Amino acid sequence: MRVCDTPAERELAEELESVRPESASAYLAALSGARSMVLARLWRGLVHEPLPWIAARASGRDGIALRLVDGRRLHGPPSDPWATGTAVAAVELDGVSYDHPALLMAALHVPGGAAFAAELDHSVASLALSRTAPRPAGPAVEPWEGEQRSPDGHPYHPTCRSRPGFSAAEQLAYAPEHRPVVGLWLAPVAGATVRGPWPPEWRDGDAVLIPVHPWQAEHVLSGRRVLPGPPAHPLLSLRTLALDTHRHVKTALSTRLTSQVRDISAYSVDYSLATSELVERVADRLGGRLHIARTLTAAGAGTPELAAVLRQSPYVHAGTEEQVIPVAELPGHFASHGPHERLARITEFARLAFGVCLDLLDLGVALEAHGQNLLAVVDREGWPRRLVYRDLADIRISPARLVQHGFPAPPLTGRLLNDDPAVLRRKVLSCLITGALGPLAGNATTLGTLLEAATRDLPPTPDLRALRTENLPVKALTLMRLSSQDDQWTFLPNPMTNRQN
Structure with missing residues (x-):
C-alpha cells in the first residue's frame, strides 16, 4: 500500500x-480516492476560473491544455464544470505528472499557492478519514441522522473537507459523518447581547450561558470558565447541532471550514430575530410552498468568537408520512428510484426550487439556497412538495423590492441590504445551481434539461430572463482561496443557451 505523501x-x-x-x-486505503476527488475539484477551478496567472486555455482530443503566463504548460482531462463524482487521476505540469492536488499546487509557485496547498493537503487527509466512517444502513430513525450520511462535503470545492486545527480525535468526536454525540459547554457572560426569549435553563443569575462548541472551548476560549452543557448531534455544517427534534443551535467555530471562518458576528446576533420575522412575512406570500426554520433567540458576548443562535428545527415542518431532507442529501435519497423516476423527481424539485426562489427574489429576498440551507419536504413516494430554508445569516434583502410589493422598509441596516439586481441574482442563482441542482444533475447536459424544464412556465421577470440568457454566475472557489478574498466570481456557459443553439 502506498505510504502517506x-x-x-x-x-x-x-x-x-x-x-x-x-x-x-x-484510512490508508481511502487516500488514493480522496486525492483523485480533490484533484478533480482543483482541476475544475484551474480550467474554469479567471486565475490571473493562466494566459490561455485550449481543448483538444486528449484533454485540456493551460498555458501559464510564465510559459509553463498544464495538461489534464476534459472538465465538465457541473460533473460530480468524477475523479482525476493526474495532471501534468511541463510533462511532470502530479496525482496529489497539494503537490501540484505547491509546484505551481503562484501567489497564495503555499497556503492553499496546505488546505488541499488537509482536504485530502480529512476526506480519507471521513470515508472510514461506516455508512448507515436503512432509513434514518432520528431527523438528524439524515444529515450524517455523506462523507464527501461540497461537491465542487477543492477544500471540501479541509478542517485545519482538527486532530483525528477531534474529527471523530465532532464531525457529523462519524455520528458522535457532542457535549456542548456553556460560557457564562455578564452583559451579553440577547435577542428573543433566551431559555431559562441557560441563565445563571445575571449571566447568560452561551452554548460553546467543545473545539472552540479548547482552542479559542481556553482559560475561560465554562460549565457542562447539553448533548447534541452535529449536522451537515458541523458547528450547527440538533439539541432535540425541535431545536438546533448554531455555535461559533473560529476555524476555516471550506471557505469561511465559522464564527458569528455581533451583527448577526443583533439582527437575527428581525431578519427571521421579516423573511417569514415575505414567505407567507408564497402560499405555503416555503417554510422558514425561524430564529428563536440569539446571544453574544460582543465578539464573533463567543455567540450562539437557537433556531427552530426544519424537521418540524414534515407532515404525516413526509420527510424533510437537506438538498445535499437528495442525490442519495433519489438513488433508490429507477433512472426515469429519479429524473422526474429531480425535475419536480427543480421546478419547485426555482419557482420559490425566483418568486421570493422578486418580492425582495435573495436566499442562499445551497445544499445545506435548503431542504425539501418529500412525500412517501419521494416527490418534493414544499421547501424549508434555514440559516438567514447570509441572505440579501432588497428594500426597494419589498416596498414595491407593499412591505414596510426592513428594520435592518448593514450588509444584508442590497438593491443591486446583479448582486441579488448572483446570491440566488450561484447557490441554487451550484449547491443544489448541479450536484443533482451531475453533468452540463442534464443540468440544461433541468433548467429548461424548471423555468419554462415561470413568470417572465427580469431575473428569469437573466437566468435563461446570460452565463451562470458561480463562485470562483479556487480563486477565493488563493486570494483569501470572499465572493470572487466566474461565469460559466449557460447550458440552456447551448441547448437553444
Whole structure:
C-alpha cells in the first residue's frame, strides 16, 4: 500500500494509529480516492476560473491544455464544470505528472499557492478519514441522522473537507459523518447581547450561558470558565447541532471550514430575530410552498468568537408520512428510484426550487439556497412538495423590492441590504445551481434539461430572463482561496443557451 505523501496525511495517520488503530488501514486505503476527488475539484477551478496567472486555455482530443503566463504548460482531462463524482487521476505540469492536488499546487509557485496547498493537503487527509466512517444502513430513525450520511462535503470545492486545527480525535468526536454525540459547554457572560426569549435553563443569575462548541472551548476560549452543557448531534455544517427534534443551535467555530471562518458576528446576533420575522412575512406570500426554520433567540458576548443562535428545527415542518431532507442529501435519497423516476423527481424539485426562489427574489429576498440551507419536504413516494430554508445569516434583502410589493422598509441596516439586481441574482442563482441542482444533475447536459424544464412556465421577470440568457454566475472557489478574498466570481456557459443553439 502506498505510504502517506504529505504532512497532513502523515499526521492524521499517526494520530489515528493512537486513537483508533482499527481504522488506520481503511484510512490508508481511502487516500488514493480522496486525492483523485480533490484533484478533480482543483482541476475544475484551474480550467474554469479567471486565475490571473493562466494566459490561455485550449481543448483538444486528449484533454485540456493551460498555458501559464510564465510559459509553463498544464495538461489534464476534459472538465465538465457541473460533473460530480468524477475523479482525476493526474495532471501534468511541463510533462511532470502530479496525482496529489497539494503537490501540484505547491509546484505551481503562484501567489497564495503555499497556503492553499496546505488546505488541499488537509482536504485530502480529512476526506480519507471521513470515508472510514461506516455508512448507515436503512432509513434514518432520528431527523438528524439524515444529515450524517455523506462523507464527501461540497461537491465542487477543492477544500471540501479541509478542517485545519482538527486532530483525528477531534474529527471523530465532532464531525457529523462519524455520528458522535457532542457535549456542548456553556460560557457564562455578564452583559451579553440577547435577542428573543433566551431559555431559562441557560441563565445563571445575571449571566447568560452561551452554548460553546467543545473545539472552540479548547482552542479559542481556553482559560475561560465554562460549565457542562447539553448533548447534541452535529449536522451537515458541523458547528450547527440538533439539541432535540425541535431545536438546533448554531455555535461559533473560529476555524476555516471550506471557505469561511465559522464564527458569528455581533451583527448577526443583533439582527437575527428581525431578519427571521421579516423573511417569514415575505414567505407567507408564497402560499405555503416555503417554510422558514425561524430564529428563536440569539446571544453574544460582543465578539464573533463567543455567540450562539437557537433556531427552530426544519424537521418540524414534515407532515404525516413526509420527510424533510437537506438538498445535499437528495442525490442519495433519489438513488433508490429507477433512472426515469429519479429524473422526474429531480425535475419536480427543480421546478419547485426555482419557482420559490425566483418568486421570493422578486418580492425582495435573495436566499442562499445551497445544499445545506435548503431542504425539501418529500412525500412517501419521494416527490418534493414544499421547501424549508434555514440559516438567514447570509441572505440579501432588497428594500426597494419589498416596498414595491407593499412591505414596510426592513428594520435592518448593514450588509444584508442590497438593491443591486446583479448582486441579488448572483446570491440566488450561484447557490441554487451550484449547491443544489448541479450536484443533482451531475453533468452540463442534464443540468440544461433541468433548467429548461424548471423555468419554462415561470413568470417572465427580469431575473428569469437573466437566468435563461446570460452565463451562470458561480463562485470562483479556487480563486477565493488563493486570494483569501470572499465572493470572487466566474461565469460559466449557460447550458440552456447551448441547448437553444
